Amino acid sequence: MEIIKIFFDKILKLPEEEWLAFKEIIVKKKLPANHYMLHEGEVCDFIAFIEYGLFRFFHNKAGTEFITAFFFDNEFLSNYRSFLTGQPSKHAIVSLKDASIYIIKKEKLNQLYDNYPLIDRLGRLMAERLYLGVANRLDSFIYATPEERYLELLNRNSKLLSELPQYMVASYLGISAESLSRIRKRISQT
């Protein structure tokens, strides 16, 4: 449980009693590659934290995968909109390699929110972080060029980025595989 404690301590250092109650509902799970954490049409009933692994978040439109996010080590993993609204997810979440994650189920989290005000506060801080993540993605989609968006991925996790199939990175950037090659070449020369 050490990694998960370090992660949450950075968000809010819970007193011993609250941490023990919180730890109680966290389930560690190892996953193989190509494991569906969530299918399109399912309701997302979890927030997870990625110890290690690599996930893609995508929507199928007429047989084409539109990848809108990748999730790397030390990041949250959820379709948080579906989690909050209880509506079916329009996106699937799939592991791209072996992974280890910590899962928190919505129902149990809500019970803790009712019993421990400080865990409710932790929930606020998680919601705020998740807000920042999606707001940054929105900005990036609107303002950034594909090259700038590629550099953002590179900054987040260059090692894992190198393990991603090129066609997935191209899908995320909304460009062709050829354009991505040109961007990679340009960057490697600078």
Added chain:
Amino acid sequence: MEIIKIFFDKILKLPEEEWLAFKEIIVKKKLPANHYMLHEGEVCDFIAFIEYGLFRFFHNKAGTEFITAFFFDNEFLSNYRSFLTGQPSKHAIVSLKDASIYIIKKEKLNQLYDNYPLIDRLGRLMAERLYLGVANRLDSFIYATPEERYLELLNRNSKLLSELPQYMVASYLGISAESLSRIRKRISQT
């Protein structure tokens, strides 16, 4: 204060003591048209609730306004990212017509979070709502056609939409004024 109470009651019905403390920090303000609620480069230190009015949220890039959101009656108004991070805003928020809003300052809200667990919970529920707003905008930018995005605006507030200058709506949709005219004609014929 009635409208603001009705609005917040829908999010979380606070007990009398908490509501009185919360009400205490809410400041009602009337604004003229073309009033800058926030300039680019300023830190956003408020969340506001719009009783009535119409606001645009935009970024200037090389002299061109990129409008990424409109805010209508009964909606939250903030650069919530700047509010959360304390970083300067990359967007400005400007009123398009006379408005009446309720303003909550960050510093005072944080004090209440510390003193009233239920107001902390209200903060979580606000963060969750704001998350859903930005997640919907992201989806709309990625998946929806300009026509679908126009229909979304129409659904949110058709009356206020009709008061917006066409070039601003076109900027929000990322299309030319001519394309917007064609979309409006098509919709009016169906």
